[in-house]
Amino acid sequence: MTQSHTRNPRTIGGVTVYVPTGAIETEMHVLATRLHTLQGARIGVLDNHKEFADLVLRGIADKLQREHGAQVTFWRKDYLGKPSPFAKEMAASCDAVINGVGH
Numbered sequence: 001m002t003q004s005h006t007r008n009p010r011t012i013g014g015v016t017v018y019v020p021t022g023a024i025e026t027e028m029h030v031l032a033t034r035l036h037t038l039q040g041a042r043i044g045v046l047d048n049h050k051e052f053a054d055l056v057l058r059g060i061a062d063k064l065q066r067e068h069g070a071q072v073t074f075w076r077k078d079y080l081g082k083p084s085p086f087a088k089e090m091a092a093s094c095d096a097v098i099n100g101v102g103h
Contacts, residue, residue, distance in 0.1 A: 035096055038068035044094035046084055047076040050101050057100040 008019040035041055043064055045057050057074070064070040073093070075086040084090075090097050 032096075038064060038070055041068070041070045041095045042093065043070045043072045044090040044097040045072055045074045046086065046090065046097060046099045047074065048099065048101055049077045049080040053100045057098065060098060060100070 008021055010017050010019060041064075043061070045061055047053050047057055054076070061072040061074070065072055075084070075090065077084055077086075084099075
């Protein structure tokens with residue numbers, strides 16, 4: 001058993017349960033600058049492939065285009081459990097990205 005699993009053993013109903021709470025490794029990151037306007041913005045939309053995500057995201061994209069003149073580009077992952085292979089491409093070509101989920 002690793003050291004993180006040997007910490008904080010607790011007995012619950014006669015069963016010993018190991019709580020794997022080790023040191024948390026975190027880094028400080030600066031958040032992206034908020035867009036001053038959506039007017040003419042290049043918005044990327046990432047459909048994570050969950051059911052109905054495409055319908056919700058299409059509605060948002062239509063509103064952004066119609067009301068703000070945004071240029072919307074869609075990307076769709078082939079499986080929801082995988083990381084996005086489009087991250088670098090989206091970062092290079094978009095002012096902001098919307099990542100949507102279904103139910």
